[in-house]
Amino acid sequence: MVNKDLQSVKQRFGIIGSDTILDHAINVAVQVASTDLSVLITGESGVGKERFPQIIHEYSARKHFPCIAVNCGAIPEGTIDSELFGHEKGSFTGAISDRKGYFEVADKGTIFLDEVGELPLTTQVRLLRVLETGEFIKVGSSKVQKCDVRVVAATNLDIPKAIAEGRFREDLYYRLNSVPISVPPLRNRGTDIYLLFRKFAVDFAEKYQMPPISLTDEARQLLLHYPWPGNVRQLKNITEQISVLETKREITKDVLLNYLPNQRANNLPALSSLSSSDKSFSNEREILYQVLFDMKKDMNDLKKLVNDIIQSGNVDTSHLSVSDIQTMQTVFPESYTQPSPSVVSSPTTINTGVTSGGSSSKIKDQRDIQDMEEYVEENLSLDEVEKEMIRKALERNNNKRKYAAQDLNISERTLYRKIKEYGLE
Numbered sequence: 001m002v003n004k005d006l007q008s009v010k011q012r013f014g015i016i017g018s019d020t021i022l023d024h025a026i027n028v029a030v031q032v033a034s035t036d037l038s039v040l041i042t043g044e045s046g047v048g049k050e051r052f053p054q055i056i057h058e059y060s061a062r063k064h065f066p067c068i069a070v071n072c073g074a075i076p077e078g079t080i081d082s083e084l085f086g087h088e089k090g091s092f093t094g095a096i097s098d099r100k101g102y103f104e105v106a107d108k109g110t111i112f113l114d115e116v117g118e119l120p121l122t123t124q125v126r127l128l129r130v131l132e133t134g135e136f137i138k139v140g141s142s143k144v145q146k147c148d149v150r151v152v153a154a155t156n157l158d159i160p161k162a163i164a165e166g167r168f169r170e171d172l173y174y175r176l177n178s179v180p181i182s183v184p185p186l187r188n189r190g191t192d193i194y195l196l197f198r199k200f201a202v203d204f205a206e207k208y209q210m211p212p213i214s215l216t217d218e219a220r221q222l223l224l225h226y227p228w229p230g231n232v233r234q235l236k237n238i239t240e241q242i243s244v245l246e247t248k249r250e251i252t253k254d255v256l257l258n259y260l261p262n263q264r265a266n267n268l269p270a271l272s273s274l275s276s277s278d279k280s281f282s283n284e285r286e287i288l289y290q291v292l293f294d295m296k297k298d299m300n301d302l303k304k305l306v307n308d309i310i311q312s313g314n315v316d317t318s319h320l321s322v323s324d325i326q327t328m329q330t331v332f333p334e335s336y337t338q339p340s341p342s343v344v345s346s347p348t349t350i351n352t353g354v355t356s357g358g359s360s361s362k363i364k365d366q367r368d369i370q371d372m373e374e375y376v377e378e379n380l381s382l383d384e385v386e387k388e389m390i391r392k393a394l395e396r397n398n399n400k401r402k403y404a405a406q407d408l409n410i411s412e413r414t415l416y417r418k419i420k421e422y423g424l425e
Helices: 003-013 020-033 051-058 080-085 121-133 159-164 170-176 192-208 217-225 231-245 253-257 261-267 276-280 283-312 322-331 359-379 383-396 401-408 412-422
Strands: 039-042 067-071 110-114 135-137 144-146 150-155 179-182
Touching: 003 020, 003 051, 020 051, 020 179, 039 051, 039 170, 051 067, 051 110, 051 150, 080 121, 121 135, 121 150, 121 170, 159 170, 192 217, 192 231, 217 253, 383 401, 383 412, 401 412
Parallel strands: 039 150, 039 179, 067 110, 110 150
Antiparallel strands: 135 144
């Protein structure tokens, strides 16, 4: 494709940049559009893979028929077959009428299966049959139906790895991967990063009716060298945040740093064995490590304290902190004795009921230790930590599950299940 044609495609579909790998991906999309070959688009989350099915559809003979985009990761496993292939009335609870699936609706058109790597194995078998024969069967039906649909799929998974782990069918991979298109991550696109920033800054200035933001030279260098784990989506979100929250229109390096959380992550406690590739962990994951370390320390302190109690029968708590005292009151609500205000020098004691030489007291001591360990284990559950992280991610993304899942680096199906499990709906 000549450069003029390439630029017209970019303008038509809002693609900004001149990276050679990106240009090659666009060329492949246009060239393959006139065929009926299946296309598999790969690339990290947020790189803009959704633009390529639009290019393929609009430059194909199917452009006058439907083009349906399906986010496979956002549909619960129990209903994915019904969504894709339809169902008959009464085929399952809640099926009060017949329903057409996406493949039937998109007949003679194009269907874009985003996050195809999230499909259950049973659905993968159905999809393979559609690709090979153009046939499908509705849920609850025995009638074979035909459809003529062009399939374009996208994923950010390492499919060969998923195949090795038994999570994705190898035959389906080769059927989808008739023509592969790889979209480069933003960090590999050089000056395209700044071009995109300027475009987003102008767009948000018009949207919120304010002057566009600009960057100092140092801030621009920081922008270009930041790894952008969230790719174009992250750049757009950060540009919008700065446009709305900052009063000064010229953004310095120090101001920009406040909006690039991973740049501050090195100040947080981290495992000493982490490699350089692990430094892209989100703040929530780093905080989770810190919480785990604090829990381990508290557990060791409590075990030492209980050991002193068993050995002596009475333990001096004058050296304990307020938080330790509160813990003692919780673990030993009946035997804990609060020191009298008038007797500050008297040590606070915990009566464990230990008598010298009694075998029954030793049994009671062991039972007390087991009860306390069970109490600690229950209160040190990671469920509450996970629930809080999910709640905060939903708040940051205005309850948009797709973006919250990307923020947490999990699939939308997993997030959907966790939301129901923790009652965060």
